[in-house]
Amino acid sequence: MDADLGITLALAAIAFLGSFVYGVTGFGSGLIAIPLASIFLEMRFVLAVFALVDCVNAVRVTLSRPRAVVREEVVRLVPACIAGVAIGALLILALPAWILMLALGIFVLAYALYSLLVSRAMPVIGMNWAWPAGLSGGIASAMFGAGGPPYAIYLSMRPHGKEETRATMAVTSLVSIFTRVVAFSLAGMFSSGAVWKTAIAVIPASLVALWLADRVHGVLSREAVIRAIRILLCVAGATLVIRAAGSA
Numbered sequence: 001m002d003a004d005l006g007i008t009l010a011l012a013a014i015a016f017l018g019s020f021v022y023g024v025t026g027f028g029s030g031l032i033a034i035p036l037a038s039i040f041l042e043m044r045f046v047l048a049v050f051a052l053v054d055c056v057n058a059v060r061v062t063l064s065r066p067r068a069v070v071r072e073e074v075v076r077l078v079p080a081c082i083a084g085v086a087i088g089a090l091l092i093l094a095l096p097a098w099i100l101m102l103a104l105g106i107f108v109l110a111y112a113l114y115s116l117l118v119s120r121a122m123p124v125i126g127m128n129w130a131w132p133a134g135l136s137g138g139i140a141s142a143m144f145g146a147g148g149p150p151y152a153i154y155l156s157m158r159p160h161g162k163e164e165t166r167a168t169m170a171v172t173s174l175v176s177i178f179t180r181v182v183a184f185s186l187a188g189m190f191s192s193g194a195v196w197k198t199a200i201a202v203i204p205a206s207l208v209a210l211w212l213a214d215r216v217h218g219v220l221s222r223e224a225v226i227r228a229i230r231i232l233l234c235v236a237g238a239t240l241v242i243r244a245a246g247s248a
Helices: 005-025 029-037 043-064 071-094 097-117 127-144 148-156 162-186 193-219 222-247
Strands: none
Touching: 005 029, 005 043, 005 162, 005 193, 005 222, 029 043, 029 222, 043 162, 043 193, 071 127, 071 148, 071 162, 097 127, 097 148, 097 222, 127 148, 127 162, 148 162, 148 222, 162 193, 162 222
């Protein structure tokens, strides 16, 4: 499948939007890009293209502020995420994916609405919550490619600055994305030259969006970034519920 010039430009605009959101909040690119891009091309092609774009995004954000990564969080989140991916792969064989997708969607949506509408100052939680956050994020990533919300919830309730939150979230997303890329490779989804050509064509728009997001992120307060994350969590939760309903 080859994307013509018009579709490629549309994908570049979508990549720009998704990457900008990712650059500001540290997650959410796929929640924006995948549904929009699937309007123009079949889902398998879109997933492969944006897996490559997401890899570039995650590496770029991680490398832009390597000292901002909170290593104490990473040493808990990453192993838990890897374990969660393995569990998720087993659950795919044992349970319908829509059941867990619905459960995660309802939880994420309820948390986001509560944090936005009921409580202005959410409590600070302990670092040991990284284990269930990483585990659930890995399971969600393996089963339906939406590992970001559990990480975002956890890190937004930790006493870190906005740079630390974004950089640490980027590291966890790298693990999820790498796992997805390996799975897609084994499934032969990168065997088409059109996938690589399309990804290479839209990645410059993604990099420009990340450059712009860096500047926007720099002028926002931590509270504004956390609020943006909570709004995006509302979108993520609603998207998961809708996807689950469509898959039931």
